[in-house]
Amino acid sequence: MDARCQETREMAADLALGIVEGEERGRALQHLAECPDCRTEVEKYSDLADELLLLAPRREPSVGFESRVLDELLPAPKPKRRRRFALVLAPVATALAAVAITLAVVSGDLERGSHYGDILKEANGTEFEAYSLYTDDGSLAGTTFSYQGAPNWLLITVDPAHRADLRAAQLVMDDGRQVPLNWFHLDPSGSSGGGIRVDPHHVSVLRLMPGAGGQPLVAHFAG
């Protein structure tokens, strides 16, 4: 342990409480970025600082608080760019291309062709839907296609401006469960697809998550 470690550990408690200022703080943070042992030491005090806040007594706010919060935050439902297809699909070029690509992935023995009703039947499909992906500020960022059949699957396509640094995808189910999509990885065309073990009818939200500083993308399935 060198002098920098010594100095940093002496102020570990102060750092955890956020009461160190200026140059002293800058020096310590620089050292912590390079020294895992000192980081661990500060983290122990950070856990304690967290626990201190949890000692504050619970108190219930006035009646209606929950509604006020939700009314302020949750936007009125956006008109969804949603298309429901029966066994005979509308001739939308993008959707057809997506079906063809993904069915080729999921069921390799299916031929791409123009008889998509037959393809759905062959894959025990009952429903094919499309939902828009949005950024936080409501800009359109791509489309996700959901297929209910055997197997169920998703195809995600992201517009070029929003592809950078998307690292993970997850489904949020109606009951709040999170289901990671471990196969998620955008190919050079901005697409990713794979099977899902959950019923698409019970998916509430698809969420694409970026690395630090990036923007998440969200598609609402419900409604």
Place this chain on the structure above:
Amino acid sequence: MEVDPSDEALLAGFATGDPRTAAAFVRRFQGRVFGLALTIVRQPAIAEEVAQETFARVYRHAGNFDARKGRVSTWLLSIARNLAIDHTRMKRLDPVDPEVIAAEISIENQVPGADEAGLQPDERDQLRSAITDLPDDQRRALVLAAYMGRTAREISDLDDVPLGTVKTRIRTAMIKLRSEMEVFE
């Protein structure tokens, strides 16, 4: 058997705007958030403003939450604490006596929430006892720093004691409390 969704799952649902999970998220944490805000600002109307703003900030920044760095509850409470401190300063509220806060957080046997993570209730009670047992000057400095966001220099000016003394009081208090927590690890 039905299992409650985890805090992280509810946060994810809240962030995406799903009405059901958003409502469940607010219900789960509103008591904690409002309770902490009230502890700091002392006025229910302002504490509700703080709590509402806390949820708004969480909604906007949920993508920044990193489960590897901490729990949802402590992330939420850190935001609430900082907003409460901001409101106290902006609205020039009368500063609360740190001993009042120390007394409130020392009340034992509070009913824990089903979602409580971290220390177990009896461990938390032991931490409360340890705070009560601190010498007055250490407890005061600790509460000023942990709850009221005062820097060591500000506490030094406020209490008219040397900066080094303030730092020693806070460090000594934290070391004592940490040794209590280590018993549980």
